[in-house]
Amino acid sequence: MKITPEHNERMAKMTFASVYPHYVTKVEGKGRTKEELHEVITWLTGFDDKKLQELIEEKVTFETFFNRANLNPLANLIKGVICGYRIEEIDNPLTKQVRYLDKLVDELAKGKKMEKILRTS
Known part of the structure; x- marks a missing residue:
């Protein structure tokens, strides 16, 4: 699928707080825990539980969320297709x-082992 400037704008303006409950529902519905979800989010962003809650309450956009994040240097090892988009091809x-x-979140919900989700090298 082709990503348009409008799609990018929509992603930037969406609030993390509006999507977070869907993440929780998705992982819990597949037998995983909110704590595991937070572990995954912390690995990617560096946010601890307290900071995550502050960002949710502040209703920050994804743009602000990721601007404040300390993105894991191994994040570029995350590859594959999600929501019809190949991650490696997103500019x-x-x-x-x-x-x-x-x-x-998808890998967590699909039952992947945490060691595989949290890329190490």
């Missing part, structure tokens, strides 16, 4: 970061 850095998060 817009913010859209790519959002898709990194989507992919990690």
Whole structure:
């Protein structure tokens, strides 16, 4: 699928707080925990539980969320297709970061082992 400038803009303006409950529902519905979800988010962004809660309450956009994040240097090892988009082919850095998060949540929900989700090298 082709990513348009409008798609990138929509991703930037979407709030993390609006998507977070869907992440929780998705992973819990597949037998994983909110704690595991937070572990995945922390690995990617560097945010601890307290900071994550602050960002949710502040209703930050994904643009602000990722601007404040300390992205894991191994995030570029996240590859594959998510929501019809091949992550490696996404040019817009913010859209790519959002898709990194989507992919990690998807892998968690699919039952992948945490060691595989949290890329080590």
